[in-house]
Every structure is written in structure tokens, then in C-alpha cells.
Amino acid sequence: MIGVIDYGAGNLGSVMNALKRLGLAARFVSGPEELSPGGFKSLTGNGIPASPFEKIIFPGDGHFATATASLNRSGYGDAVKEWIRADRPFLGICIGLQLLFDSSEEAPPVDGIAVRGLSVIPGAVKRFPGRKVPLIGWNETEAWPHSKLFRGLPAKSFFYYIHSYYAAPLNDETVAAEADYYLRYCSAVERGALAAVQFHPEKSGAAGLKLIENWAG
Secondary structure (H helix, E strand, C coil): CEEECCCCCCCHHHHHHHHHHCCCCEEECCCHHHHCCCCCCCCCCCCCCCCCCCEEEECCCCCHHHHHHHHHHHCHHHHHHHHHHCCCCEEEECHHHHCCCCEECCCCCECCECCCCCCCCCEEEEECCCCCCCEEEEEEEEECCCCCCCCCCCCEEEEEEEECEEEEECCCCCEEEEEECCCEEEEEEEECCEEEECCCHHHCHHHHHHHHHHHHC
16 A cells, blocks of 8 residues: 655645556555554554555645645654655655755745754755746656666656756765756655655656656556
8 A cells, every 4th residue: 555645735636646547556644643663564562553554655846844844743754754764665756855855945044943854865955046947847857777766768758847946965876867957956866765756757647657656566
């Protein structure tokens, strides 16, 4: 079963429709307690039932600070970090990629206090340097040879993007694909069971469905 996290960041219907088209069993996560640390087939030491999900998708659109506040308020922030720390299958989409990083230029410090992302991947999210932002539409995406997400797809494929900010990892170890818009930037990351993409695979036709299928497989 795939769990789709709803933390008020939109874009959920198209994700669920894509999973349905692929014949993948999925439902919305009802709360952070469903992402328990107990594993899939056992109980935790304190008797909390194991998570009913084998994989989770973390989609969304919106503002970095608003999304961060929502995650902290709902308790999903800590639950997601624990899930990733346990190296369980995870797919972030759009802001679901950006929130994995330490900070974003979209959310400058407030009263001297930094707005922190989940800090799962070292690095920051930066604004595109050109005037024509956001980037809206199809953009060529080049997968790195080691990527599992892009398995069976051409080395260069088109996916649908809508964003004004891009992720800039501190190192290339997690980069799985890149795209160009004013500069060459990271458009997908992979590390163990963790994967995340800046584009919207659920809105990217056959290539997007193939990518989701690769992740779910």
C-alpha cells in the first residue's frame, strides 16, 4: 500500500489518479501516527501498530515557509524524517523535493530566526536568476546513468515543471537528473530508498507514469 501525505499543499488528486492508472493500491495518510517507526510487520516496543504503508509519496505545491509551518504544526515533519532515516521508500514531488533541504531563499529568516526545511539533504533552495519565473511547462530532463527512477526512459526526456526556485545540493552524491533554465540545476535526487523530483510526474504523460512505476516497483 502506498500512502499519500496530505498536509494542505495541494496537487493530490492528480497524484492519486496517476497511481490508479498504474493499478497501484494507495490511500491518503490519515495522520503522522500512521508513519510509525514500528516497521511493516511488527509492533514497536511501546505497542504502537506498525505503519500500514510500504511506501509514501510526499507531493505538493506552494510556499516553502507555509509548507514548513504546516509540517511542523501537523507533526508530519518529524514523522517524515523518521521514515527517511529508516530508509523506507519515499517519493517527494515539487515542494516535496525542496523541503528535503536545509533552507530556501523563498523563506528568509524571520526576526533573525531561520526557516528550516527537513534538512535531509545538505544544501539550499535558490531562486532562478532570470526574470522569467516561474518556469511553467515542459522542460528537457537529463538523467544520470546510475538513476533507478529513470530506468527504461531515454537519457533525455521531457517532464512538466512549475517552479521559481531550484534545489542546490552541497554535493553531487544524491543528484539523479538535471535540467536547464538560466542555469544547469538539480531536478531529481536519489539516495537509498529516498527519491524526489522537482517536476510533476503525475502531469507528465507516459514518461511520468513510467517514472512512478519505476519508483513503486
